[in-house]
Amino acid sequence: MPSYFSVATRARASISLRIWFAAYRSYKRIYHPFVDLGIRLTIAQLFLHSAKVQATTWNNALNLAGDKFSMNWLDPQHAGLLGTGIEFICPVLFALGLFTRATAVPMAILTLFAHTTYQTHDTNLFLGAILIGYVMFGPRAISIDGLITPGLRDSAVPIFPQIIRATGRFTMHVGPVFQLTLRLWLGWSLLPLPAPAALFPVATAHHLLPSPVGILGGLMLALGLGLPVANKALVIATVCIKMMMGDFAGIWMILLLAQIGMLGAGRWSFDDRINAVLVDWMKPSHGTGNTDNWPRVVIVGAGFGGIACAAKLRHLPVHLTLIDRHNHHLFQPLLYQVATAGLSPADIASPIRSQFRDDPNVRVIMKTVTGIDIKQQTVQMGDDVLPFDILVLATGASHSYFGRDDWSRFAPGLKRINDATAIRAKLLSAFENAEDESNGTERDAWLTFVIVGGGPTGVELAGAIAELARFGLQEEFRRINPASAKIFLVQSGPRILPTFQDSLSARAQRSLEQLGVTVRINSRVQEIDVEGVTINGERLRAKTVLWAAGVVASPPAHWLGIEPDNAGRTPVDAHLRVPNHGNIFVIGDAAASSGWEGGSVPGLAPAAQQGGRYVARMIRARLEARGEPPPFVYRHRGSLATIGRKAAVADFGRIRLWGAPAWWLWGLVHVSFLATMRNRVSVIIAWIWAYLTLRSGTRLITRQDMSEEDV
Numbered sequence: 001m002p003s004y005f006s007v008a009t010r011a012r013a014s015i016s017l018r019i020w021f022a023a024y025r026s027y028k029r030i031y032h033p034f035v036d037l038g039i040r041l042t043i044a045q046l047f048l049h050s051a052k053v054q055a056t057t058w059n060n061a062l063n064l065a066g067d068k069f070s071m072n073w074l075d076p077q078h079a080g081l082l083g084t085g086i087e088f089i090c091p092v093l094f095a096l097g098l099f100t101r102a103t104a105v106p107m108a109i110l111t112l113f114a115h116t117t118y119q120t121h122d123t124n125l126f127l128g129a130i131l132i133g134y135v136m137f138g139p140r141a142i143s144i145d146g147l148i149t150p151g152l153r154d155s156a157v158p159i160f161p162q163i164i165r166a167t168g169r170f171t172m173h174v175g176p177v178f179q180l181t182l183r184l185w186l187g188w189s190l191l192p193l194p195a196p197a198a199l200f201p202v203a204t205a206h207h208l209l210p211s212p213v214g215i216l217g218g219l220m221l222a223l224g225l226g227l228p229v230a231n232k233a234l235v236i237a238t239v240c241i242k243m244m245m246g247d248f249a250g251i252w253m254i255l256l257l258a259q260i261g262m263l264g265a266g267r268w269s270f271d272d273r274i275n276a277v278l279v280d281w282m283k284p285s286h287g288t289g290n291t292d293n294w295p296r297v298v299i300v301g302a303g304f305g306g307i308a309c310a311a312k313l314r315h316l317p318v319h320l321t322l323i324d325r326h327n328h329h330l331f332q333p334l335l336y337q338v339a340t341a342g343l344s345p346a347d348i349a350s351p352i353r354s355q356f357r358d359d360p361n362v363r364v365i366m367k368t369v370t371g372i373d374i375k376q377q378t379v380q381m382g383d384d385v386l387p388f389d390i391l392v393l394a395t396g397a398s399h400s401y402f403g404r405d406d407w408s409r410f411a412p413g414l415k416r417i418n419d420a421t422a423i424r425a426k427l428l429s430a431f432e433n434a435e436d437e438s439n440g441t442e443r444d445a446w447l448t449f450v451i452v453g454g455g456p457t458g459v460e461l462a463g464a465i466a467e468l469a470r471f472g473l474q475e476e477f478r479r480i481n482p483a484s485a486k487i488f489l490v491q492s493g494p495r496i497l498p499t500f501q502d503s504l505s506a507r508a509q510r511s512l513e514q515l516g517v518t519v520r521i522n523s524r525v526q527e528i529d530v531e532g533v534t535i536n537g538e539r540l541r542a543k544t545v546l547w548a549a550g551v552v553a554s555p556p557a558h559w560l561g562i563e564p565d566n567a568g569r570t571p572v573d574a575h576l577r578v579p580n581h582g583n584i585f586v587i588g589d590a591a592a593s594s595g596w597e598g599g600s601v602p603g604l605a606p607a608a609q610q611g612g613r614y615v616a617r618m619i620r621a622r623l624e625a626r627g628e629p630p631p632f633v634y635r636h637r638g639s640l641a642t643i644g645r646k647a648a649v650a651d652f653g654r655i656r657l658w659g660a661p662a663w664w665l666w667g668l669v670h671v672s673f674l675a676t677m678r679n680r681v682s683v684i685i686a687w688i689w690a691y692l693t694l695r696s697g698t699r700l701i702t703r704q705d706m707s708e709e710d711v
Contacts, residue, residue: 012624015316017278022315024228029141032262036140037097039130039255044095046127047107051087086110094134097143101167104134115198122201126252129182133259136178137171140262179266180224186256187222190214190234204250213237221260224269231261294319294361296387297619298379300369301394301554302329302352304605305588307675308612309392314359316620321386323379325368327351329675330417333605334683336457338420340427340464341472341699342690345417347682350675369395372559374581390583390622392615393570395554397589397603399547400568407528411452411547414461423546425701427465430544431473432701434480441541447485448542450533452525453549454491455498456641459508461548462489463644466515471645471694487517488542490535492524492549497649499602500639504649507658511643525549551603553590560584565592574631576615585618587611596634605673607634640666645691 087110090103108131115124139145152160188195189205191214197203206214213234220230235257238250265271294317299306302324310322328349337343356362371380378385399413412423427449434446449465451458466487473482489496489512495505496512496519509519520535527534532541557564557571560578564570569592570578576593578584588608593601601607614632621628638652640662648663650656657665667687674680689695 012626015620015624018315018317021278033140033142033146035258035262037142039259040095040097040100040134040139040143042251042255043107043127043130044091047087047091047094051084051091054084054087083110097139097145100139100143100145101135104131107131108135120198122204123252125199125201126204126256129185130252130256130259132178133182133263136175137263138167176267179263180268182260183221183224183227183265183269186260187218187220190218190221201253204253208241208250208253209234209237224265224271227265227269227271228261231257235261295389295619295623296321297390297392298323298386298388299392299394300324300379300556301396301588301590302326302364303332303394303396303588303608305396305608305612306392306394307352307355308609309394309587309616310356310362310612312613312616313619314356314362316623318361318390318619318623320359320362321365321388322352322356322362323365323367323369323381323386324352325366326416327353327364327366328417329355331670331674331679332415333670333673335414335417335420336460336464338417338698339414339423340461340468341424342464342468343683343686344698345421347679347686348674349417350679355675369559372556374560374584377583388583390619391585392612393556393559393584393586393590394588394608394612395556395590396608397551397553397568400550400552401547402550404528407547410528410530411533411545413547414457415551424698426544427468428699428701431469431477431480431482431485433543435477443480444486445532445541446543447480447482448488448532448540448544449485450488450490450540450542450545452490452528452533452545452547454489454493454496454519454521455548456639458489458491458548459496459512459641459643461546462487462512462517463515463642463647466512466517467644470516472699474694483516488520488540489517490520490523490525490533492522494522496521497641500641500649500651501656504651504656504658508641508643508649511647515644515647551589556586556590567592575618575628576611576632577618585615587615593632593634595632596636601634602636604639606637610634640669642666 086106090107093099093103094107108128111124111131112128115121115128149164153164155161185200186205189200189202190209192206192211195202195206208214209217217230217234217237220226221234235254238254238257242250297313297318298321299310300323302310302322306322306324307329310320313320329352331348334343334348338345338348353364356364365381365386367381367384369379369381372378372391373380373385376385376387377389377391378387379391396415398415399408401407401411412419412426414420414423430446430449434443437443437446451462451465465485468482469485469487470483476482495502495509497505497508500508512519523535525533525535526537528545532539532543533545534540551567553564553568553570555568557568560570560581562570562578570586570590571592572586573579574595576585576587576591576595578586588611589603591601591611593611595601596607601611611632611634614629617629638650638655640648640650642648642663646660646663647658648666649658650662650665671680671683674683
């Protein structure tokens with residue numbers, strides 16, 4: 001029976017290995033597609049340059065074809081045409097990653113034919129080996145093939161599914177043989193062993209590197225031992241030597257080594273055996289007990305905090321359950337752009353399940369949590385219950401109308417996709433109704449928009465509505481001028497953006513006023529109804545009123561039977577735990593934490609993410625039976641808010657930006673925070689289109705009712 005210390009140590013090592021394996025897989029998914037793209041572009045450039053030279057000096061090309069592509073069954077002119085055609089067409093397709101395997105075949109044949117009939121050169125051998133590798137395995141994700149192959153595999157288009165399945169079987173059965181042959185071939189070339197120059201690139205491989213480096217690297221390649229390290233060390237050594245020599249003739253060996261690192265050692269290698277042993281050692285029976293004994297971790301809420309926590313826990317020996325009432329993770333900071341027809345909902349949301357599809361220990365449940373039984377340690381979801389050992393509450397916040405919940409029917413807030421699409425319908429319908437209204441007073445009411453709340457959401461909404469009215473709808477109506485719309489931003493305090501420096505708040509107000517927004521500071525809303533609002537005793541007729549004035553935390557404190565703070569947040573200790581309940585954590589907008597220099601942690605996405613990652617560290621420390629990490633400390637990276645086209649403010653403490661630089665920075669930061677590459681690409685394309693055309697393409701009225709969902 002092993003001691004507790006040895007079990008804990010083994011569990012710690014197993015968890016660390018599991019995390020390193022996951023990190024390496026992520027590294028390969030991110031890094032290898034760019035390596036593949038670089039190799040393809042370099043090869044395409046070489047062939048296109050050769051084709052250009054031949055096309056511009058055609059007589060010389062014909063003479064060269066007689067030597068370079070000497071074929072008994074083909075005259076020099078036809079051989080030259082064939083070679084030049086291959087070097088013009090195939091590289092373009094190869095660079096795009098379209099029919100990559102097929103285009104690599106003639107390029108490889110051309111290269112090896114020139115090597116055997118015209119000039120024996122190491123470059124031809126390296127280039128031929130790389131191209132054969134593409135015939136065997138095809139390109140990576142950054143290619144047209146990588147995008148369309150999954151769809152064509154099950155397509156109704158004739159032949160393509162059969163071709164894709166055939167190439168898959170070819171790779172499965174022949175690919176490992178090629179990997180072994182390639183490793184032995186290059187490894188032999190690096191070793192001080194006799195080899196014919198026509199078949200082995202010894203002139204570059206063996207004589208380029210110092211003997212100890214070449215011998216060690218050749219042995220590791222041949223054995224397939226430590227290949228991820230060996231190929232990178234050989235690349236670095238080759239680059240350093242070539243830089244000192246001022247000669248880059250070995251570039252093709254570098255590209256081949258990069259491709260070997262991308263393809264891996266293959267089935268017949270020491271790396272494959274070692275990997276199998278480590279995977280077996282990391283199974284639950286080693287150091288962490290049977291999976292039935294894994295702790296049950298339940299995360300309620302798939303916002304920034306919940307997703308960040310789950311992402312850090314998914315590789316640990318835990319049964320992880322993620323509960324959310326929606327099936328998607330939403331990037332709320334860009335929700336206002338959906339509401340103002342700048343983006344579609346799919347641009348800023350991604351399915352939760354797709355983010356954890358490769359993690360069998362993660363379960364996603366789409367249900368609404370109705371309560372928590374602390375004694376029984378269960379989460380209640382209507383009639384269903386889910387037991388937990390560790391509970392993480394990341395339920396976020398909802399709108400706060402400061403005791404006037406009846407206003408919600410007339411002034412919707414912005415927290416969910418349904419809110420955004422409903423507001424979009426309300427905004428666009430206002431212009432449609434104004435176009436159809438013959439009474440001037442009623443038309444003015446339809447063209448009057450009031451945003452209550454001068455924080456970042458209110459400022460961004462006001463700026464986006466102003467741009468929509470002045471640019472996005474330009475010349476689309478006949479009886480009204482959308483640019484005549486009146487937009488009011490109402491703030492109860494002395495300035496908008498109160499969390500920013502005074503100078504930036506003033507700049508933001510000037511930018512809004514330049515867009516035509518009327519900013520009302522020191523103004524309190526006293527009444528809201530279907531006809532408009534009352535502000536400081538003054539009646540303002542407005543058919544569209546939007547709420548951005550405040551939020552209140554979701555109900556974890558009520559579930560736990562704890563007295564919340566004034567904002568409805570659940571008090572937590574320095575480690576984000578609920579007092580007297582060491583296995584329950586609260587993060588994000590729902591937590592009343594003093595982890596920001598002794599002050600309250602703000603309800604921002606970075607704060608929720610940092611809290612989620614911190615709780616994951618706490619849980620990992622418990623699994624590894626080691627001490628707790630230091631108390632949670634929120635690190636504020638800065639505040640950003642956009643007003644409109646080339647107008648934004650950024651506050652990083654000592655560094656402050658405004659105008660176009662802040663606007664570009666705002667866009668870069670928000671794109672980087674999006675959940676998936678698809679979201680990032682989609683948003684960038686939509687923004688480029690809007691920037692160049694001053695038009696938004698999602699002006700669809702899809703929902704007229706403003707009914708609220710259950711919280």
